[in-house]
Amino acid sequence: MPGKISNKERMKIPRQIMPEQDSNVRRTNFNEVNLGFTEELAKMEALRCLQCPKPSCVEGCPVGVKIGDFIALVADGDYLGAATKLKEDNLLPAICGRVCPQEEQCEVKCVTGKKGEPVAIGRLERFVADYERETVGIRQPELKPKTGKRVAIVGSGPAGLSCAGDLIQMGHDVTVFEALHDLGGVLIYGIPEFRLPKAIVKAEIDSLKALGVEFKTNSVIGFTDTVDELLANSYDSIFIAVGAGLPYFLNVPGENLNGVYSSNEFLTRVNLMKAYRFPEYDTPVFNCKDKNVAVFGGGNTAMDAVRTSKRLGAKNSYIIYRRSDVEMPAREEEIHHAKEEGIEFIFLSNPVKFNGDKDGWLRSVTLQKMELGEPDASGRRRPIPVSGSEYDIPIDMAVIAIGNGSNPIIQKTTPDMSYNKWGNIVADEETMKTSKHGVFAGGDIVTGGATVILAMGAGRKAASAINRYLLGEDLWFRG
Amino acid sequence: MHKIIYAEFLASNIKRFEISAPKIAEKRKAGQFVIIRINKVGERIPLTIADSDSSKGTITIIVQGIGKTTKELNSMKTGDYIMDVVGPLGKPSHIENFGTAISIGGGVGTAIAYPTAVALKNAGNHTISIIGGRTKEFVILEKEMREICDEVFITTDDGSYGKHGFVTDQLQELINQRKVDFVLAIGPIPMMKAVAEVTREKNIPTVVSLNPVMVDGTGMCGGCRATVDGKTVFVCVDGPEFDAHKVDFETLGRRNRTYLMQESDALKSYECESEKALSQKLT
Numbered sequence: 001m002p003g004k005i006s007n008k009e010r011m012k013i014p015r016q017i018m019p020e021q022d023s024n025v026r027r028t029n030f031n032e033v034n035l036g037f038t039e040e041l042a043k044m045e046a047l048r049c050l051q052c053p054k055p056s057c058v059e060g061c062p063v064g065v066k067i068g069d070f071i072a073l074v075a076d077g078d079y080l081g082a083a084t085k086l087k088e089d090n091l092l093p094a095i096c097g098r099v100c101p102q103e104e105q106c107e108v109k110c111v112t113g114k115k116g117e118p119v120a121i122g123r124l125e126r127f128v129a130d131y132e133r134e135t136v137g138i139r140q141p142e143l144k145p146k147t148g149k150r151v152a153i154v155g156s157g158p159a160g161l162s163c164a165g166d167l168i169q170m171g172h173d174v175t176v177f178e179a180l181h182d183l184g185g186v187l188i189y190g191i192p193e194f195r196l197p198k199a200i201v202k203a204e205i206d207s208l209k210a211l212g213v214e215f216k217t218n219s220v221i222g223f224t225d226t227v228d229e230l231l232a233n234s235y236d237s238i239f240i241a242v243g244a245g246l247p248y249f250l251n252v253p254g255e256n257l258n259g260v261y262s263s264n265e266f267l268t269r270v271n272l273m274k275a276y277r278f279p280e281y282d283t284p285v286f287n288c289k290d291k292n293v294a295v296f297g298g299g300n301t302a303m304d305a306v307r308t309s310k311r312l313g314a315k316n317s318y319i320i321y322r323r324s325d326v327e328m329p330a331r332e333e334e335i336h337h338a339k340e341e342g343i344e345f346i347f348l349s350n351p352v353k354f355n356g357d358k359d360g361w362l363r364s365v366t367l368q369k370m371e372l373g374e375p376d377a378s379g380r381r382r383p384i385p386v387s388g389s390e391y392d393i394p395i396d397m398a399v400i401a402i403g404n405g406s407n408p409i410i411q412k413t414t415p416d417m418s419y420n421k422w423g424n425i426v427a428d429e430e431t432m433k434t435s436k437h438g439v440f441a442g443g444d445i446v447t448g449g450a451t452v453i454l455a456m457g458a459g460r461k462a463a464s465a466i467n468r469y470l471l472g473e474d475l476w477f478r479g
Numbered sequence: 480m481h482k483i484i485y486a487e488f489l490a491s492n493i494k495r496f497e498i499s500a501p502k503i504a505e506k507r508k509a510g511q512f513v514i515i516r517i518n519k520v521g522e523r524i525p526l527t528i529a530d531s532d533s534s535k536g537t538i539t540i541i542v543q544g545i546g547k548t549t550k551e552l553n554s555m556k557t558g559d560y561i562m563d564v565v566g567p568l569g570k571p572s573h574i575e576n577f578g579t580a581i582s583i584g585g586g587v588g589t590a591i592a593y594p595t596a597v598a599l600k601n602a603g604n605h606t607i608s609i610i611g612g613r614t615k616e617f618v619i620l621e622k623e624m625r626e627i628c629d630e631v632f633i634t635t636d637d638g639s640y641g642k643h644g645f646v647t648d649q650l651q652e653l654i655n656q657r658k659v660d661f662v663l664a665i666g667p668i669p670m671m672k673a674v675a676e677v678t679r680e681k682n683i684p685t686v687v688s689l690n691p692v693m694v695d696g697t698g699m700c701g702g703c704r705a706t707v708d709g710k711t712v713f714v715c716v717d718g719p720e721f722d723a724h725k726v727d728f729e730t731l732g733r734r735n736r737t738y739l740m741q742e743s744d745a746l747k748s749y750e751c752e753s754e755k756a757l758s759q760k761l762t
Binding site: 179180181189217218219220223224225245246247249251255256258259261262264265268269273274278279280281282283284286287359360407408409 | 502503506516520521522523547548562563564565566567568694695697698699700701702704705706711713716730733734736737738740741742744745748
């Protein structure tokens with residue numbers, strides 16, 4: 001298409017459709033659902049961008065990607081140039097392009113979207129990252145001269161990785177400590193292969209290794225080393241990004257029956273430990289084949305768990321949610337994909353007890369119907385139990401996906417830092433500094449369970465503040 | 480990677496390993512555990528640290544080959560490498576000078592009771608050990624226990640060594656004879672439950688170390704949850720040691736059978752493959 005094209009013409013181009021695996025095929029495998037744009041689709045989609053002089057999409061991005069600039073390069077067919085531009089603000093674009101909730105962040109602010117559908121920013125981000133990786137390999141940005149300062153990052157999830165990427169470019173030495181045997185945090189143990197292939201996470205982490213970031217697995221900070229020991233052992237600053245990591249349960253009778261899982265356990269077994277390939281891999285998981293599976297919750301993790309159960313062969317896979325469909329926090333795309341794959345949704349129902357057989361295996365759940373009342377603190381209408389409405393449905397496996405509290409290990413071993421009543425670390429919103437000198441924190445351990453990109457945003461804010469601190473600014477004195 | 484510095488069988492299916500893990504060796508306290516993963520397809524299993532030598536940078540674990548992973552581990556030899564070892568995890572044992580403290584180990588449980596017995600002795604307790612086994616072969620660490628304890632009693636289920644009977648028979652006898660201030664019991668679930676019943680009558684503080692199925696061992700998955708005092712606990716971060724009189728042993732035993740089918744399939748195919756490999760070597 002010629003270079004000059006009017007805004008009117010741009011607005012006429014329909015949003016390009018993401019090619020995906022057929023729903024009947026994909027629900028039997030763990031391969032990625034979305035197949036990615038072709039060059040033709042990407043170019044066409046890029047032409048839809050109006051190149052606003054004051055782009056509001058950028059305001060919606062927690063890491064401030066220069067969206068219009070990289071999309072203009074895509075429209076010109078300069079995909080590698082687009083990758084360079086993108087990576088000025090985001091070193092992990094193949095991950096973000098896949099798992100960011102763009103519809104609530106950049107795309108919701110897109111001007112094209114005011115009259116029609118917004119520009120598919122996330123899909124273009126993914127295309128550009130995949131294009132670079134698959135053609136020339138991930139290229140490295142320039143590093144500033146070494147400062148001789150050392151930073152320890154606790155946790156290799158999205159917050160830790162984005163912080164590491166920025167700090168290494170600023171010239172600091174960075175060591176990332178990870179509790180598990182593999183790197184990536186929730187990107188590896190939580191988000192399933194069919195939504196975020198682990199090879200892509202590995203490739204983006206390998207690019208950080210190539211920049212000089214050092215990674216130490218099997219390091220549970222608090223046990224292996226404490227925060228104070230890291231500070232004493234020649235680290236000049238610490239960024240704590242351990243995630244939420246303590247699953248909430250419903251606290252209803254029968255929750256310890258065999259077959260009841262937290263979403264963390266179910267997904268960790270399947271994703272990190274590769275139980276879907278048992279017995280080739282040694283870790284087992286509940287055999288879902290021809291069974292009835294219920295997942296409790298309405299967020300992205302619930303969608304990941306229920307779609308995983310379908311792929312493991314479940315006969316019926318249910319989402320059971322206490323509010324209605326409009327209050328569900330999961331991404332629209334995930335809900336849409338789940339429905340296509342045959343997931344059944346049971347709304348306005350809350351579990352009151354799990355029922356087992358004489359050997360202690362889960363056999364059914366008793367649900368109570370709910371109705372919606374006035375909005376609660378979250379702004380969503382509060383579910384109210386309808387008395388006398390209890391009914392049972394037969395299930396063999398249950399997954400509780402109602403969120404995470406804060407893991408206690410850091411708090412117990414670092415008592416001289418401030419925590420809120422839920423055990424989250426208290427950190428400054430702008431600098432991410434904690435009450436403890438030299439220590440910063442960000443991501444889910446500060447905010448409670450949130451999104452990958454918000455954690456990455458926190459990691460970047462922390463990197464900027466840590467850089468100032470290491471160059472001599474006394475962030476604590478200034479209060 | 481962690482090198483196996485020394486490995487030896489203590490009984491036909493119980494093996495002792497000294498593994499290079501300098502940091503864990505330096506930090507670990509009695510009652511804590513490690514999680515190990517043998518190789519890249521391996522599962523993560525928790526094992527209590529039986530001993531350590533910080534000068535050599537090694538920890539000792541003692542493993543009973545029951546399922547695929549433990550049997551595969553027990554086929555490993557001096558000089559082999561274990562891919563992942565993480566720890567020390569869990570809360571250390573609560574140690575004080577109780578007065579007279581009895582440490583009871585059933586089978587491989589003696590390996591887990593040993594470090595706590597050492598700590599109890601070092602805290603000034605009159606420390607008694609009861610070592611139980613199905614047969615003489617399964618009475619392990621007798622020499623080590625004799626070195627650190629004031630008194631050691633042995634029982635075997637078949638009478639092939641020590642007193643004929645269960646550890647609880649010996650415990651009951653001791654309780655009848657004298658004042659006992661603290662009991663630690665580690666072994667199969669029915670044994671720990673039986674000990675709890677014996678000490679409950681006289682209200683003797685009794686602690687057991689639980690060994691549920693775990694994945695991460697850091698509180699992240701909740702798979703190891705148990706019921707203690709009517710409440711759900713995560714054994715990996717809230718334990719592994721708990722008040723024996725408050726543990727719901729029935730739920731613990733039941734949850735440990737969650738993967739019985741898969742475990743037995745995995746074991747069968749592992750043993751089948753091992754035999755094939757062996758016969759190929761011989762021909």
